[in-house]
Structures are given as structure tokens and as C-alpha cells.
Amino acid sequence: MNYLKNLGCALAVAVVSVVTGALPASAQSALDRILSAGKIVIGVQNDVPPYSQIGADNEVEGMDIEIARAIARDLEVDLELVIITGANRIPTLVSNMADMVIATVGITPQRASAVALSDPYTAFSMVLVGPSDVEMSSYDDTAGKVIGLTRGTMQDDIVSRNAPDADIRRYDDDATVVQALATRQIDATAFGNTVVASLMQKFPNLELERKFDAYSTFAAIAVRQSDADLLQWVNTWIFFNRHNGYLASLHKKWLGIDLPPLD
Incomplete structure (x- = not known):
């Protein structure tokens, strides 16, 4: 009886080993990867004033730039800005050159088929x-x-x-x-x-x-379609800052307008 019991346990262990060995190791999520690295890479433009422009100190500035810096600050990670053009906003994401793109990306069905688009943070x-x-x-x-x-x-x-x-x-x-x-x-x-x-x-x-x-x-922040956890965090960030007045203050500061209706 003990022999049969031990044999059964051995077979069970072998089956579990085979099954778990056949499963791929769970990939690190985008948000975990950013937090572990202590850095986020964000694609921005530098030629769409007042959303993005070269300032008097020859550094990029604007509403989109300030949002990028605020996101890095709230994630408590360093920020690396990658300067992109309007034409390569989507390619920058799908080629893994940035974690997200903040560059007045208009919300369209065509773009949503290539990347994940957040809730709108501005409209124009x-x-x-x-x-x-x-x-x-x-x-x-x-x-x-x-x-x-x-x-x-x-x-x-x-x-x-x-x-x-x-x-x-x-x-x-x-x-x-x-x-x-x-x-x-x-x-x-x-x-x-x-x-x-x-x-x-x-x-x-x-x-x-x-x-x-x-x-x-309406304009969104874009992330890769596979980065669902990062998209959820971005949507939470937009919701929080819509309702605490921060996005409204950025619109006043950079655009000179009230925050447009985003619903």
C-alpha cells in the first residue's frame, strides 16, 4: 500500500512538473517594468506650440511636456523624453522606442486598431x-x-x-x-x-x-495595446487630475482656455 501511495505521489509530482514546465513564465507587466527600472520613456513632439515647443532655454516645454513630467513624478521614476514627429508617433510605440506617447494624439478608430488610447485629456x-x-x-x-x-x-x-x-x-x-x-x-x-x-x-x-x-x-495618451495595466494607470491619472483641477490649471497656463468638456 505504501508503495502504491508513494508511486501515486511521484506520478502527481511528475505531472505537475510537466504541466508547469510547459507554461511560459509570466512576463513582467509594463507598469512593473517601469517601476523596477525607475524610469519611464515618453515620446513627445517639440513643434506644436503651446502643447510642445522649444523654450527660451533651448529645452522642450509645453502642456504635453508638463503632463509627461507630472506622470513621471507621480510614478516616482525618472523621465526620459524622446523627441518624435507627428508622423512617427504610432511607430515609436509599436517599435518599443517609448513606453507612452503624449503628443496630442487624436482619438480615431484607425489608431485604436494599432495602439491603446487613453481617456481624453484635452479637446480642440x-x-x-x-x-x-x-x-x-x-x-x-x-x-x-x-x-x-x-x-x-x-x-x-x-x-x-x-x-x-x-x-x-x-x-x-x-x-x-x-x-x-x-x-x-x-x-x-x-x-x-x-x-x-x-x-x-x-x-x-x-x-x-x-x-x-x-x-x-479629442486627444489621448497612447500606449501599446499589450500594456493594459499601464493604460489603466494612465486613465486613473487623467480621472484624478480632471477632478482635482490640475488639468484645468494646465489648460489655463498653456492654452489660455478653460478645460474643454471631455465627455
Whole structure:
């Protein structure tokens, strides 16, 4: 009887060993990895004022930058900023070059199929902007006009679809689009309302004016789809800072507006 009992125990141990050995070791979650490393890598732009821009000290600053620093502070980890362009925001994430991207990433179904998007932390109208001598008050007026857009952005998608008869010229980053506008290589471009206000102030000689609202969008913080725990933490951070007034204070400081409705 003891022999049979011992044999049964040995077989049980062998079965457990085989089963557990066949299972992959549980991968470390994104949040655990960041906390263990003591550092988070966040992709940001430096050419979308006042969300991101180069300041007087030649360092990047803006609302998105301040949010990145606050997230690192609240996680109690060091922050490494990776400067990216509008076109490579999603590739930066899927190629594991950053843990998250904070760069006014507009919420769309197409982007949600590639990365995980947080609850919105801001919202804005996208505006067609151009010199005052360019007649353009609706999409109907874009036929034959030269419109410069940043490749791979939401405005590239939406404006291109709604202005099929325009001459669409695509550039690799926002700074190049602005340069094309400043040198009159294009008739108009599309940026967020607060960015347009900054451009009008920066280039008074161009006599820029808002032509019409292209569309409205909500912006999210983006993480990899597999990083569900990090997404949950980010959503909690946004909820907490929406209701304690911190996000509202950032909108006042950087954009000069009240926090828009995000529901």
C-alpha cells in the first residue's frame, strides 16, 4: 500500500512538473517594468506650440511636456523624453522606442486598431489657416488650393478626404509645414485652434486668419495595446487630475482656455 501511495505521489509530482514546465513564465507587466527600472520613456513632439515647443532655454516645454513630467513624478521614476514627429508617433510605440506617447494624439478608430488610447485629456477644433488674401471659407473653396499637411496625422486623413480637389502636399513634420506656410509655398494648412493662435502671433506679417473649422477632436495618451495595466494607470491619472483641477490649471497656463468638456 505504501508503495502504491508513494508511486501515486511521484506520478502527481511528475505531472505537475510537466504541466508547469510547459507554461511560459509570466512576463513582467509594463507598469512593473517601469517601476523596477525607475524610469519611464515618453515620446513627445517639440513643434506644436503651446502643447510642445522649444523654450527660451533651448529645452522642450509645453502642456504635453508638463503632463509627461507630472506622470513621471507621480510614478516616482525618472523621465526620459524622446523627441518624435507627428508622423512617427504610432511607430515609436509599436517599435518599443517609448513606453507612452503624449503628443496630442487624436482619438480615431484607425489608431485604436494599432495602439491603446487613453481617456481624453484635452479637446480642440482643427482649423484651416492661411493668409488673408486666400479666399477659403469651406471645403468647397479648397478646389485648386495648395494645402500642406503633416504626413500620417489626423488632419492628413480628414482634410484629404474632405478636400479631394485640392493640391495636397505632405510634409514629414509640423515644423516643415509651418515653414512652407511662412514662405507661401502653400495656401493653407490645418492645426489645432490654439496652435493657430500661436502661429498668428509668431508670423504677423503673413496676416494669417482662421478660414473655417475642419473638424473637432479629442486627444489621448497612447500606449501599446499589450500594456493594459499601464493604460489603466494612465486613465486613473487623467480621472484624478480632471477632478482635482490640475488639468484645468494646465489648460489655463498653456492654452489660455478653460478645460474643454471631455465627455
